[in-house]
Amino acid sequence: MTPADTADRQAAERTGGAAAQSGADQRSFPWQDRPAAVQDAVWRDSRNPIIARRPMPGIQGIYNSAVAPFGDAYVGVFRTEDYNRFPHLRVGWSRDAIEWKFESDPILFANQDHDPADYAYDPRVVQIDGVYYITWCGGHNGPTISIARTEDFRTFERMDNAFLPFNRNGVLFPRKLGGKYLMLSRPSDDGHTPFGDIYLSESPDMVHWGKHRLVMRRGGGEHGQWWQRTKIGAGPIPIETADGWLMIYHGVIDTCNGFVYSMGAAVLCKDDPARVLYRTNRHLLTPDEDYEVFGHVPNVVFPCAALHDEATGRLAIYYGAADTCTCVVYSTVDRIVEFTKANSTVF
Structure with a gap:
């Protein structure tokens, strides 16, 4: 770890500080124990989907969304679709990260006039040095990666x-x-893309981005891995572990009946995240339940967020199901890292 990395970590610890720990002590972490009959590395919440179809008036679906700890509770930035299927971002609040209450209006930006032509979908949320950053696929001069900040x-x-x-x-x-x-991002085109690889970029100020490096490619057919042969994309915010950065991602196969989205994992080098140490050669989760198989876009498991309880290692992974509803699976960081290392093919 470089001196700059050490300084970055110390700054984050100072700004996260006692207030964050106090909130964590009071916060109810979402969790269900693994059923005895389930031997997989992840297991579904028995209440899935936790956000069902038509969850509020005028909204037909909430999915592919981001959640994060906030104070002594949780906040979310959600992809919401009106009955015209046009996606916006909307804030939600929860005490337990399972039952959510949503703001009545989409997010508006204080420094920008609202443009109804700007779509917004598949957000992520992360806190860095006391500021929350939201990234999403935006229609403002896009599609590309849009960014906003809030406290x-x-x-x-x-x-x-x-x-x-x-x-x-x-x-x-x-x-x-x-x-x-x-x-992390995935360069693409304006449709269901033939581009499908994950890249890493860096910035000194969250404005100027460069040093774009390939992290890992789609494919795997030569290794018997059709589940990720069409495209891949990073999912939740990477989690720092003793083995490296745990990156949960989606992998896609194109079948005679359309795309199928599944969930995988990789471990990236802690000091150089462009280098893949381990990568799952089989999926962690694939559409099996009715709410994953049937919906507006069938056969989709799309992870976008994860809550990590550092004290216990517990992990709650949030994913969009069939572009219709929101679901959760559980595991532990150690379990997924060990699964990834035991079932790894790096290419």
Whole structure:
């Protein structure tokens, strides 16, 4: 670890501080024990989908969304779709990260006039040095990675887009490395893309992005891995572990009946996250339940957020199911890392 990395970590600890720990002590972490009959590395919440179809008036679906600890509870930035299927971002609040109450209006940016033509979907949320950053696939000069910042989830400041069109799946790391912000993304085109690889970019100020490096490619057919042969994309905010950065991602196969989205994992080098140490050669989760198989877009498991309880290692992973509803699976960080190391093919 470089001196700059050490300084970054110390700054994060100072700004996270006692207030964050006090909130964590009071917060109710979402959890269900693994059923005895389940031997998989992850297991579904028995209440799935936790956000069902038509969860509030005028909204037909909430899915592919971000959640994060906030004070002594949880906050979420959710992809919500009106009956015209146009996606917006909307804030939600929860005491237990299972039952959510949503703001009546979409997010508006204090420094930008609202443009109804700007779609917004698949957000992620991360706290870095006391500021919450939201990234999403935005239609403002896009599709590409849009960024906003907030400290209270009441007032939001729109920042410059990170990249030129076209790009999707912008996922920030939870702290700086070498004094730089890091972001995973997937360069693409304007449709269901033939581009399908994950890249890493860095920035000194969350405005100027460069040093774009390939992290890992789609494919795997030569290794007998059809589940991720069409495209891949980073999911929740990476989790720092003793083995490296745990990156949960989605992998896609194109079948004679359309795309199938599944969940996988990789472990990236802690000091150089562009280097993959381990990568699952089989999926962690694939559409099996009716709410994953049937919906507006069938056969989709799309992870976008994860809550990590550092004291116990417990992990709650949130995913969109069939582009219709929101679900949760559980595991522990150690269990997923060990699964990834035991079932790894890096290519």
